Amino acid sequence: MKDKIIALDLAPAEQSEATKAYFAKCEEKLGLVPNVLLAYAFDETKLRAFTDMYNDLMLGQSGLSKLEREMIAVAVSSINHCYYCLAAHGAAVRQLSGDPAFGEMMVMNFRAADLSARQKAMLEFAVKLTEQPAKIVGADRATLREAGFSDRDIWDIASTAAFFNMSNRVAAAVDMRPNDEYHAMAR
Numbered sequence: 001m002k003d004k005i006i007a008l009d010l011a012p013a014e015q016s017e018a019t020k021a022y023f024a025k026c027e028e029k030l031g032l033v034p035n036v037l038l039a040y041a042f043d044e045t046k047l048r049a050f051t052d053m054y055n056d057l058m059l060g061q062s063g064l065s066k067l068e069r070e071m072i073a074v075a076v077s078s079i080n081h082c083y084y085c086l087a088a089h090g091a092a093v094r095q096l097s098g099d100p101a102f103g104e105m106m107v108m109n110f111r112a113a114d115l116s117a118r119q120k121a122m123l124e125f126a127v128k129l130t131e132q133p134a135k136i137v138g139a140d141r142a143t144l145r146e147a148g149f150s151d152r153d154i155w156d157i158a159s160t161a162a163f164f165n166m167s168n169r170v171a172a173a174v175d176m177r178p179n180d181e182y183h184a185m186a187r
Helices: 017-030 035-040 044-059 066-080 083-097 100-112 117-131 138-146 151-174 180-184
Strands: none
Touching: 017 035, 017 044, 035 044, 035 083, 035 151, 044 066, 044 151, 066 083, 066 100, 066 117, 066 151, 083 100, 083 151, 083 180, 117 138, 117 151, 138 151
């Protein structure tokens, strides 16, 4: 199964010109096409929905930095033990922070990392949303506001955490495997 991206046998759909261009841009910027995109390539509509949401959350306008959004992805994925996302987004945290040890701490136990009060509040909220969504209350949002987050930032924290909870579950269900290149990145 080494060469398989997922455990399901889904043939890729005919790629549109837009998808070919998107994959070429990934190849140019990252040096690879992430396996998560190849996994979704069996259905252009699902691929587009996934990439549109991902790009909006992770690259769009936000009061959260790119590193903070990747930290949320890693904290949520750590709770969910998502092998794919921990490899891929752990590499992103290592790269964006410039600190491989910090990236590893985030993957293993974000509470071991040297975090600001703002980052701690953000990640504790994301983890609570992952583990106990029905127990999120006004005091949780108040804690984020006290840490300096706007209501828009709170929306972005929640949306990013929710997206990675969904992604983690799909990755687990289909045994999605990360690109080998992620393991050596930013070390």
